[in-house]
Amino acid sequence: MAKVTLQTIADRVGVSRATVSYAFSRPDQLSDGLRRRILEVADELGYAGPNATARSLRLGRAGALGLLFSETLPYAFADPYAVGFFQGLAAAAEDAGVGLLILPLPRGEQRPVPVRDAVVDAFCVVSLPDGHPALAEVLARKLPMVVVDEPYVPGHPFVGIDEPAAGALAARHVLELGHRRVGVAMVGLHDDGRTGWADPARQRAATFEAMRGRRGGYESACVAAGVDWAGVPFYELSRNSREAGREAGHALLRADPRPTAVLTNTDVLALGILDAAADLGLRVPEDLSVVGFSDSAAQEAGLTTIRQAKQEIGEKAGRLLLSDPPAAPERLIFPHELIVRSSTAAPH
Amino acid sequence: MAKVTLQTIADRVGVSRATVSYAFSRPDQLSDGLRRRILEVADELGYAGPNATARSLRLGRAGALGLLFSETLPYAFADPYAVGFFQGLAAAAEDAGVGLLILPLPRGEQRPVPVRDAVVDAFCVVSLPDGHPALAEVLARKLPMVVVDEPYVPGHPFVGIDEPAAGALAARHVLELGHRRVGVAMVGLHDDGRTGWADPARQRAATFEAMRGRRGGYESACVAAGVDWAGVPFYELSRNSREAGREAGHALLRADPRPTAVLTNTDVLALGILDAAADLGLRVPEDLSVVGFSDSAAQEAGLTTIRQAKQEIGEKAGRLLLSDPPAAPERLIFPHELIVRSSTAAPH
DNA sequence: GACACCTCCTTAATCAATTAAGACCTTAAT
DNA sequence: ATTAAGGTCTTAATTGATTAAGGAGGTGTC
Secondary structure (H helix, E strand, O other), X not given: OOOOOHHHHHHHHOOOHHHHHHHHHOHHHOOHHHHHHHHXXXXXXXXXXXXXXXXXXXXXXXXXXXXXXXXXXXXXXXXHHHHHHHHHXXXXXXXXXXXXXXEOOOOOOOOOOOOOOOOOOEEEEEOOOOOOHHHHHHHHOOOOEEEEOOOOOOOOOEEEEOHHHHHHHHHHHHHHOOOOOEEXXXXXXXXXXXXXXXXXXXXXXXXXXXXHHHHHHHHHXXXXXXXXXXXXXXXXXXXXXXXXXXXXXXHHHXXXXXXXXXXXXXXXXXXXXXXXXXXXXXXXXXXXXXXXXEOOOOOOOOOEEEEXXXXXXXXXXXXXXXXXXXXXXXXEEEOEEEEOOOOOOOOO | OOOOOHHHHHHHHOOOHHHHHHHHHOHHHOOHHHHHHHHHHHHHHOOOOOOHHHHHHHHXXXXXXXEEEOOXXXXXXXXXXXXXXXXXXXXXXXXXXXXXXXEOOOOOOOOOOOOOOOOOOEEEEEOOOOOOHHHHHHHHOOOOEEEEOOOOOOOOOEEEEOHHHHHHHHHHHHHHOOOOOEEEEEEOOOOOOOOXXXXXXXXXXXXXXXXXXXXXXXXXXXXXXXXXXXXXXXXXXXXXXXXXXXHHHHHHHOOOOOOOEEEEOOHHHHHHHHHHHHHOOOOOOOOOEEEOOEOOOOOOOOOEEEEEOHHHHHHHHHHHHHOOOOOOOOEEEEOEEEEOOOOOOOOO
């Protein structure tokens, strides 16, 4: 029961290793009889087929794309946005017949990120905070890499949206409706796990570039509309869940004066805000306007949101990674769009 | 700019390849000075670190788990059950510091499933229909394998629930409430893409073992309660979405006599049934009882459902795959539980 | 008969590392 | 002075395949 390799079979049949290899990969290179004989013996010996790793080494291709998420794996799929993105990426992978190797980012910063040992042809990095060690490891591998959403790395393709513009669009929508008392709930600004009020200094120090930009959009739109940003209650969450949104909602809606509009950076969070509003007997949109982001879970709840082409973004990232010759280091900005539903209206 | 390997560095520094290897993997085997020198030259030459594939070949481990889903990748995550399972599996992988290689099952049966070339240490097979070619390919690799949900493969560990019992539990719940006109909407019985009414013969010929068993549970409970199964309207779906559920709902609720209770095999489908009921002005649970399955999207909608420990199932599958020595080929049956919420009540 | 041309198989280089065992030199203890 | 013990580096086997080039033998053509 020792390991069976091409050589084992070759010895048994009395041919060279090369011949056995041809029997598996190039039937036209040898006679039918011998081929049958070889396959028979291989079967008899319990040969598991040409070793994938050895093949990969010799052929110089891994047949897989590496994928790095900011969140620890178990939570990565809590957000429908991530799921949509993933579906797009998977579609591209499927077309090319390659696998998708999802790399776990260990939560305890101690253990090494298994990037060095990842058998892949390219990396897709999604939403990593500024200066995350895993990014350095990926860059060290010198394989094709594309970044999605953040952080922008000069010299590598980038796919995402215009975050400041998208944030401003969301904010302008409620401002133009006439709201002046705006509240904000955001997740994914920092990765230090903090939850609670965030002052402007902390907001600006966010380690996630995309969210920093989106927030900047909120601020600039408010400022342009004459709303004092320092007075805007800003609640920061460390987890993107409906429950977290509800918590933020309670905090924001207990503020005095109470906001008449709340901006959130995910639809899931916005749903939680709606829950909090319901808890407090507030009607949406009469008493409170709520804006989500991503259009991932928004339709059924009638949420006004910013739609971004998550699947397209994923698919594009995949195609860039799989393109030969390697993709040019373009910065691809996908369009976003305001979808107005029934969660926003003029105040009063 | 040719490829830089250990040898390139060795030649440049004037030492042997082994020494360079030690510089990277075992700092204690050489003097600090030389080590620094080597790392410096490596950096200078743009060395990308020890080649992952070569390392994997030499060390005999891939550092990854292969994952095969029944659905094509882009749709696999439409069901929250899949997401929950995946989170559990990912947690196990994360703990062990290994990656998760998701293998695309090509939709056009023509192209080969890239199982042969997957650089993995073990395979996790989830919900494959009977006789799916990918399973044969996986078995040929002779690596550790566990099956989740279906199909049961003797000689390999299996993780899942007692499907017939779970199905019967769901059915008994509405039967014991007094319902006699029961309807059924199920997805994932066959993989031929058909949607519409299914007679008992087609139901029993389902190619997915787990769903076959679950359906058997519905039937046996009905028969035990004196309900004629042949008279039970049974609508089959090919896609697990809220929209598909709504379609089934319209079909079922147009039946004469109209069912007073509908059993579904996913929560997503059940939500669609609720949509259909709302379309038709039927009140739930007064005019119609609905039962979901999985407790994946059920809570908010107040769905009565069967809860199964999706995360635990995923985690257990992962641990079995990663266990050394390889796990015994046990058949692990996880508990399920009826969660009664507000979507079911006695008829009339 | 000479030459070309197949068909079928072998030789040997190659992919890029890891690591046990051994060589060589220096230092310390007896 | 001798032996032992370390420290540092090298040798060479090993991991399991792929594939260009070449050789042996048979057949076909002029």
